[in-house]
Amino acid sequence: MNKTVITAEKRTLVETLRSIYQYKDLFRMLAWRDIQVRYAQTYLGLAWAIINPLFTLLVLTFVFGVVSKVDTAEIPHVVFTIAGMCCWVPFATLTNESGKAIVAAKVIISKIYFPRILIPLSKILLSLVDAAIVFFFLLCLLLFHQVPISYALLLAPLFIFCALACGLATGLWVSALSVRFRDFIHISPIILRIGIFLTPIAYPAAKIPQAFLPFYFLNPMAGITEAFRWAVFGSEWPGNHAFLSFAILILLFWSGLRYFNKVESEMADYS
């Protein structure tokens, strides 16, 4: 029989990651539960998963494409925008859902032990579904507008994966901070509201004046979005600044994991 020892010492990050594997069935079930209950008791049900991004697309196309007439070269603006959304939408879902997940699960947290990290982590499936829907839109629009694509399209899922990592990193930070400071619950909507304009979703990053670029790409989603479009349209690689985004992403992800693990032990005491 295996022996368990509990002391005042906190679990190390390695132990936490190992426990995710032990609890993989729970991870699957939590993720599946979120899918099942997401549109429970709504009349339109799963249609919402399509309506939501559709309206975002329409608004962005109207504001940037029709009103501001942003120049997107040979790519139709609507296709350009949906490509931008492919990374943004899963990022937004994951940031939003995982950010508030710990506070929402406080009753369970104070009653049962299981690796807390599963709570934000299990929101990944929801975001993947959203990503798949938007990506499907993209493929349809690519075909409809007969935009030429390259083999680099095969790299596109890699950048969606990066967007998920970015959303999870933000979600880990926000949810861990909100254990003690409920103030942070209000942070993710603000991040998302500002981020949708500070990320090159409906306009190319090339529009940004050269002097601002190092600051602009401090936003990890800026580099990820540009890189995704590079993969889809075979356009020019966004430049060295984009690497800054990826460096920030790694830093954010690693620190988010560390911080979440640090406060995991006190989650039950504050909820």
Next chain:
Amino acid sequence: MDPYAIRISNLSKRYLLGTEKSDSLYYTLANLFRRKKQSNHRAFYALNDVSLDIRKGEVLGVIGPNGAGKSTLLKLISGITYPTAGRIEYQGRLLSLLEVGTGFHPDLTGKDNIYLNGALLGMRKAEIKSSFDQIVDFSGVEDFINTPVKYYSSGMYVRLAFAVAAHLRGEILIIDEILAVGDLEFQKKCLGRIEEVGKSGRTILFVSHNISAIRHLCTQCVVIDKGQKVFQGGVQESIAHYLDTQLNISGSKLADRTDRSGNQQIRCTDISVYNRADQACQIVEAGASVTIRLQYQSQQPTVRNVIVRLEFRDQYGQYAFVCNNRLSQGIFKNIPTKGTLSCTLPKLPLNKGLYYIDLILRVDGEDSDVVSNAYSLQVTDGYFYQTGLLPIANRGLLVDHQWRIE
């Protein structure tokens, strides 16, 4: 082979109690820039240096007054929260059946919830699958197993939740006050199931206020009070020890009691019971008119929005009834800084026996003074009914009623 299932050594858990505000971001940030750090936190040891060894196959009852640290002990063992110091070691898988229905999702069906709940308790899917039929069978909700649980009656809900926890396989089972819910029939079934599990050689830790359940199920007991282990031994001795200390505490003068919580802005200095003739007495008759007077003193010049609550418990710790001014006539908006609050019960609905009164005073939405077992009240035979007869012990409260031949 190690004869012990769980070994606990020098276990302590400290909580920092502070006002709501001290946890806000503003407060923390403001504190960063203060030269003298303000600390609004008070350290409070929910458990203090507890050592306890539990043998394999033992059914250990954990008893003690409210707030003694029983639940904290179970939370530490099950890993929900971390100890401040000390060590817990156990062998095998530990399942904690803390509160029935925790983790149930109202929008999921009974079946999905069984799997989800089992997984939350640390079971693998295959293991749940193999017990699935037994669980459904025990819960008696076969017909509704594919219905979302939000449409369940509370009874069905409880039955399903208990069934899940009771049929999962772990070497150690932790049970915290689960018998407070469900109908009598189901409680019996639960007790039977726990007994069965106990006989199968699994180790059980059982917390309950229900002394008769403890007596019935447990093989050993530990008494916990104020975060410390005060007694460990046989069931009868432990229960006797526990009841004795309860009686002693309430014998000491209220003003001198230190086992109280709350912010102490207002403090109760005396509690006494008066009969119809307005004489102070410790023994009252069933059905008599009784007035309970609380003397208090306040530190603050004004005392607003006062809620005063007296909770009557029987000797097993079960609630008998509650007298709460907020419910009966509304909170006291303003009271003098020093004085007496009195509560009159025109006809005491208690059967004969020993009762304890817990006192809770709240001012402006915060607990001000909380004392458990503030008073022990002995009730003797009396004329609740015209006949002067009373039901036998442990048959609940007395209620006025009329029989007629029609």
